């Protein structure tokens with residue numbers, strides 16, 4: 001696939017086959033993330049690769065949270081269902097000097113840097129014939145997940161699931177470029 005095809009084919013994948021994401025593929029995805037630009041080259045991203053049990057436990061925590069909070073009308077249940085079929089899941093964290101910093105000028109650039117890394121990872125997944133989904137719904141149970149994984153010094157940004165998409169998702173309707181320009 002050339003670059004245009006990769007950009008055009010990237011879609012959030014929500015249902016996956018049972019095919020395994022290999023160690024090599026996972027490493028390539030993380031490596032592509034690590035090549036992303038970052039503010040002052042701080043490279044504030046940290047990755048926690050979940051094993052199968054951890055992935056299942058976190059999925060169940062999300063299902064339980066959803067059951068306990070029926071009035072919240074979130075997408076947490078859908079997110080948990082997506083984790084169910086995903087072959088691999090990573091938790092993405094932000095470096096401690098950012099999460100502990102009171103300086104807003106550190107925080108926003110570092111979150112943006114992590115967004116750049118995640119987009120690289122999403123595009124690399126497509127390049128490898130895989131699909132992925134970014135999961136910010138994990139933040140509903142941020143503390144529970146961090147306690148479970150024993151992570152205290154890093155700030156949780158999101159989860160990220162990877163697998164072989166069960167089918168080719170059709171293109172999503174995106175806003176017209178003209179509607180994005182503030183200075184028409």
Ligand SMILES: Cc1cc2nc3c(=O)[nH]c(=O)nc-3n(C[C@H](O)[C@H](O)[C@H](O)COP(=O)(O)O)c2cc1C
Nearest residue numbers: 010011012075078079082133134135136137138172
């Ligand atoms: C920051 C961010 C957080 C997201 N969180 C979730 C989530 O928690 N659960 C989920 O199912 N999808 C999540 N998504 C995926 C979006 O729903 C998806 O990107 C959007 O619908 C556009 O579809 P596309 O990625 O196929 O273009 C997230 C995407 C981003 C960029």
